[in-house]
Amino acid sequence: MDGVRVVEVAQFTYVPAAGAVLADWGADVIKVEHAVTGDAQRGFAYLGPVAAGGSFAPLMEHPNRGKRSIGLALEKPEALEVLYDIVRRSDVFVTNFLPDARARLKLDVEHIRAVNPDIIYVRGTALGVRGPEADRGGYDQPTFWCRAGSAAGISSPDLDGVLGMPGPAYGDSVGGMTIAGGISAALFARERTGEPSVVDVSLLSVGAWANGLAVDLSLVSGKPWLPNGPEHSGGFVRNPLVGIFRTADGRYLNLNMMQPGRYWPDFCKHIDRPELALDERFDTAEKLMDNAVEAAGIIAGEIAGQTFAHWMERFRALEGQWAPVQNSVEVGQDIQLRANGFIAEVIDVDGQVRELVTAPVQFDEAPAQPIRGPQFAEHTQQVLTELGLDEQAILDLRIAGAVA
Incomplete structure (x- = not known):
């Protein structure tokens, strides 16, 4: 993506995560934040920095690594003109603002295309751009996870309730990767045809795709996909070598x-x-298939007789497919992720070495080399200077409250 410029008017994780992927791939991503309040996610405290007094906050670094940040108060005409000047020099415009905000701030397709007819315009929405709920917002927990079927598909019928997502920004990260793929295809199409696309991705559609085979089966059967209950946790009814098995020390292995x-x-x-x-x-x-339940019981008993560490070592030479059930700390130390460069070092603003998960696509076997996310409005002066504004013009914008 070297040479591709993306201007991002978005906040939180869904949609900004797409910019992070493109930045990992080498794009110049300019993140537009409000000149006073910034990205609303900067105010979230529940995941905080990695250490007291630190400045490296994974909640911001994950979806914003590698970008430049400019602070613009887009409700002011002077700031909007600055944004339009950036748009004139960009390949992609991406936003997750709701329809009324896009219209009010003059950020809709017609406004952006009037400035740059060749730009690829990207909307990340909760529920799509058509239909009776098109103007509603959403987050990944209610929309991607619950509405699109994953919560019901993973929650056992005997569970008093439903299970939440396995981690923060789970659907947002999947959605961001999907948007990045859509942008890549649109750039390719523009290169081939000269025509720019309008790209739409919703959390609901991404959730439905992630759960697509279950939905497809239900469209045929008319019945909901039911999760495997405890009676199937140690082997499927017809295959004893598929299932979740408990070890002596209370850990789990998946045979598949x-x-x-x-x-x-x-x-x-x-x-x-x-x-x-x-x-x-x-x-x-x-x-074996006819007696699968009996075979699964034997397997469960054997695996339950030894520890997780025992089976991790014992199964290294196993021909068939299996995996340990790992927590997020173990995933971060996974030998295969590290060997393939999907956990990368970054230097934070304080000069400390940190680590981030990289985008899951590599080109020519070269691991991504992400850089830290921007501090709020950190690159305002730099970007304005690149636009050709002199010191007096920048001072005038600041006096007007248009830029940070």
Whole structure:
């Protein structure tokens, strides 16, 4: 994305996360924040900096790494003219502002295209741009997770309630990656045809796509997809080598060998029960599937007899597919993520070495090299100077309250 300029009028994580991905890929992303209040997410305290008195806040760094920040009070005509000047020099305009705010601030498609007819215009919405609820906002927990079916699909029927997302900004991050892909396709199309696109991505559509196979099956059957309850947690009804199994120390492993007949003999060796491969109940794929519940019970008993660390070591040479159930600390230290450069070092504003998860796409086997996110309005002077404004013009804008 070297040479691509993106102007982002957005806040929180959904949509700004797309800018972070593009910045990881080399784009020049200019983040427009309100000249007084900044991105509203800067005021969130519940995830805070990594250390008392520190300035490295993952809540801001994750969706804003690699960007430049300019503070503009877009309700003022002078600030809007500055934004339009940036737009004239940009390839992509991206926003998550609601329709009434876009219209009031003159940020809608017709306003931006009047300034730059060739710009790709991107809207990240909660519920789409058409329909009776198009003007409503939303966040990933209610829209991506709950409304699009993931919450119901993961919550066991015997659970008194539903499970929340596995981590903060979960749907926002998936949505941001989706928007970045849409922007890439639009840039490619413009290069081929000369025509700029209007790109729309909603949290609801991303959530429905993430849950798409379950929805597709329900469209055929007319029945909701039900999560696997406790009775299936140690092996599917027809495949004992698919399921979640508990270890002696209360940790969990996921087996996911979709061809049980192929992997059964090797698996039996790795749990020190090679005789099971010759057992007349399990010695063919058909018998193994017919007696899957019984086989799963044996597997569960064996895995429950040893610790998580034991199986992590024992299963390293296992031919079939499996994975440990890891928490977020363990994911951050995952040997494969690190070997492939998906956990990267960044230097924060205080000169401290920090780490961030990078965008999940690499080009030519080169890991991304993200830089820290901007402080509020940190690059205002720099961007205004690039636009050709002299010191007096910048001072006039500040006196007018148009820029930070």
